[in-house]
Amino acid sequence: MRSGTVYTETVIYSAPEAFVNDVPYQTGIVTLEGGGKVTGRILGDRVQIDDRVVEVEERDGVPFFRKA
Amino acid sequence: MRDVAVIGVGKTAFGVFPDRDLRSLAVEAGEKALKNAHVAPGQIESFYLGNFAGPSFVGQNHLAPYVSTALGIQGVPATRIEAACASSGSAFYHAWSEVASGVNDIVMVVGVEKMTSQPTAKVSEILAEAGDCSGEMRAGNTFASLFAMIARRHMHDFGTKKEHLASVAVKNHANGALNPDAHMRKVITLEQAMNGKPIADPLNIYDCSLISDGAAAVILAPLERAREFSEKPVRILGIAQASDWVALDQKDDITTFPAVRRAGEKAYKMAGVTANDIQFAELHDCFTIAEIIAMEDLGFVPRGEGGPYVFDGHTTRAGERPVNASGGLKAKGHPVGATGVAQIFDLVQQIRCEAGDRQVPRHSVGLAENLGGSGGTCVVTILGAA
Numbered sequence: 001m002r003s004g005t006v007y008t009e010t011v012i013y014s015a016p017e018a019f020v021n022d023v024p025y026q027t028g029i030v031t032l033e034g035g036g037k038v039t040g041r042i043l044g045d046r047v048q049i050d051d052r053v054v055e056v057e058e059r060d061g062v063p064f065f066r067k068a
Numbered sequence: 069m070r071d072v073a074v075i076g077v078g079k080t081a082f083g084v085f086p087d088r089d090l091r092s093l094a095v096e097a098g099e100k101a102l103k104n105a106h107v108a109p110g111q112i113e114s115f116y117l118g119n120f121a122g123p124s125f126v127g128q129n130h131l132a133p134y135v136s137t138a139l140g141i142q143g144v145p146a147t148r149i150e151a152a153c154a155s156s157g158s159a160f161y162h163a164w165s166e167v168a169s170g171v172n173d174i175v176m177v178v179g180v181e182k183m184t185s186q187p188t189a190k191v192s193e194i195l196a197e198a199g200d201c202s203g204e205m206r207a208g209n210t211f212a213s214l215f216a217m218i219a220r221r222h223m224h225d226f227g228t229k230k231e232h233l234a235s236v237a238v239k240n241h242a243n244g245a246l247n248p249d250a251h252m253r254k255v256i257t258l259e260q261a262m263n264g265k266p267i268a269d270p271l272n273i274y275d276c277s278l279i280s281d282g283a284a285a286v287i288l289a290p291l292e293r294a295r296e297f298s299e300k301p302v303r304i305l306g307i308a309q310a311s312d313w314v315a316l317d318q319k320d321d322i323t324t325f326p327a328v329r330r331a332g333e334k335a336y337k338m339a340g341v342t343a344n345d346i347q348f349a350e351l352h353d354c355f356t357i358a359e360i361i362a363m364e365d366l367g368f369v370p371r372g373e374g375g376p377y378v379f380d381g382h383t384t385r386a387g388e389r390p391v392n393a394s395g396g397l398k399a400k401g402h403p404v405g406a407t408g409v410a411q412i413f414d415l416v417q418q419i420r421c422e423a424g425d426r427q428v429p430r431h432s433v434g435l436a437e438n439l440g441g442s443g444g445t446c447v448v449t450i451l452g453a454a
Binding site: 017028041 | 188189190192193196203204205208209210212213216217218220221224264265266267268269270271315316318319322
C-alpha cells in the first residue's frame with residue numbers, strides 16, 4: 001500500500017447526492033512517496049498539511065488513507 | 069486582424085425564478101442586447117451560446133439553435149460552447165475571433181444557465197462533472213471542497229487568514245446590495261461572514277457563490293462599423309483563452325492558476341497594457357479564495373498578498389482598484405453558463421458610465437476574468453472606451 005504526506009485537505013459538510021450519508025468526511029490530496037499526487041479519502045483521525053499518511057484500502061478506485 | 073467592439077449588451081436579473089425556463093431567460097437577455105445595439109435579428113451573421121449543463125439541469129440539448137431561432141435568428145451558424153463556468157467567456161472569445169478574423173461582422177453571444185429547478189445536492193453533483201470524475205470527484209469532492217483545499221494550501225503557504233476570505237464576501241455583498249438585478253441584495257458583517265454554516269473547511273456558506281438562474285447577451289461588430297449601430301461602443305483591447313489540467317492533483321502548485329496567468333499575460337500584451345493600467349475588474353469569485361488568487365495571478369498584487377489587499381479595502385468601490393463592483397458571482401449570482409458574458413455586461417456598464425450607485429470613479433479600462441472549473445479554462449478580456 002502507498003504512503004505519503006498530506007499536501008492539502010478539507011472536511012466536507014455539504015456533499016453531492018451520492019455522498020450525503022457520509023458527512024462530515026475528510027478528503028485530501030496526498031504527495032506520494034516516490035512522486036506524484038493522488039486525491040483520496042481520509043479515515044479516522046483528522047489530518048493536517050504535512051501529516052504522514054498510509055493507504056489502508058481502495059474502494060472503487062479511490063484510495064483511503066489513515067494517519068501514519 | 070481587425071479591432072472588435074461591443075455594440076450592445078443585455079442581461080436578465082439573476083436569482084431563483086421557478087416560473088422561467090432556460091429559453092425564456094436566454095431570449096430576454098438576447099432581445100435586450102439587440103435593442104441596445106439597434107440591431108435586428110436578421111442582421112446577426114453568427115450566434116454563439118455559452119451553457120455548461122443544460123442537458124443535465126433541464127433535460128435539453130442542441131441548445132444553440134433552440135435559443136437562436138426563438139430570437140428570430142434564422143439560418144446562420146448557431147454554436148454552443150461548453151467550458152464549465154467559463155462557457156460563455158469562451159463563447160465570447162470565439163465570437164471575437166470570428167469578427168477579428170473577418171469571417172463575419174455582426175456576431176451575437178448569449179450565456180445562460182437554469183440551475184434552480186434541481187435540489188442543491190443534485191446541483192453539486194452536476195457541477196462536479198466539471199472536475200475529473202475518474203479521480204478527485206469519485207472521492208466525494210465537490211467544487212466547494214476543491215476550492216477549500218486550494219484555500220487551505222494558500223493559508224499554509226502564505227499566511228492567508230479566514231478574515232481575508234471573509235472580507236471578499238463582505239465587499240461583494242455590499243456591492244450586490246446596490247445592484248437591482250443581483251440575486252442577493254444583503255449587506256453582511258465580517259463576523260457573519262466568518263461564522264456561516266460550514267460547507268467544506270475552511271469555507272462556509274458565505275465563501276461560496278450562489279446557485280442562480282439567469283442569462284446575459286452581447287453583440288460584437290468590427291470597430292470600424294461600430295458607430296453605425298451604437299453611440300457608445302466599447303472596444304475589446306485584449307482577449308485570450310488558456311487551458312490547464314482539469315484535476316487539481318495533476319498540478320504542481322494549487323495556489324496559482326497557470327491558465328489565468330497565461331490568459332492574463334496574452335491579453336495584456338495584445339492590449340499593450342500592464343496590470344497597473346487596469347482600473348477596475350470583474351473577477352471570477354466562485355469562491356472567495358478564487359478572487360484572491362485571481363488578483364495574484366493577474367499581477368494586481370504579488371503572490372500571497374491578495375488576502376491582505378482585499379482586507380485593507382483596496383478593492384472596494386472607493387478603493388484604488390475596485391473588484392466586482394457588480395457584487396460578483398458571490399452576490400450578483402452565478403448561473404454558470406451566463407457568468408462570462410455577464411462580466412462583459414458589467415464592464416460595459418461601467419465604461420459607459422451606466423452603473424448607477426455602483427459606478428466606479430476610474431472606468432476607462434476594465435478587465436474580466438472568467439474561470440472554468442478549478443482552473444482548466446480561463447478567459448481574460450480587457451475592455452476600454454472606444
